[in-house]
Amino acid sequence: xxxxxxxxxxxxxxxxxxxxxxxxxxxxxxxxxxxxxxxxxxxxxxxxxxxxxxxxxxxxxxxxxxxxxx
Numbered sequence: 001x002x003x004x005x006x007x008x009x010x011x012x013x014x015x016x017x018x019x020x021x022x023x024x025x026x027x028x029x030x031x032x033x034x035x036x037x038x039x040x041x042x043x044x045x046x047x048x049x050x051x052x053x054x055x056x057x058x059x060x061x062x063x064x065x066x067x068x069x070x
Contacts (some may be wrong), residue, residue, distance in 0.1 A: 002068040003029040005060060007037025015040055023048070029067045031060040 004027050013036070022030075022044075029050045032041055037053060044051070052063045 002027065003031065003064045005031045005033070005064075006040055007031075007033030007035075010036040010039065015043055019044055029064070031063060033060070 004022065015036075019040070027049065029052070030044070032038070032051060032053045034053070034055060041051065041053060050067060052060065054060050054063075
């Protein structure tokens with residue numbers, strides 16, 4: 001897996017376990033949607049991934065197409 005889309009409505013979830021699992025996988029790119037994407041961005045190792053923060057699904061899909069192996 002190369003690219004992962006995360007975020008959306010903020011329901012107050014604790015992302016600690018999720019971020020631990022992501023670090024174990026071969027994910028290189030992450031797309032974050034607000035508002036919970038903003039919290040994830042603060043907690044994630046920003047140097048480890050290529051990250052796009054956006055509100056646009058079209059922009060997210062273009063990012064994924066450009067950065068994800070076929």
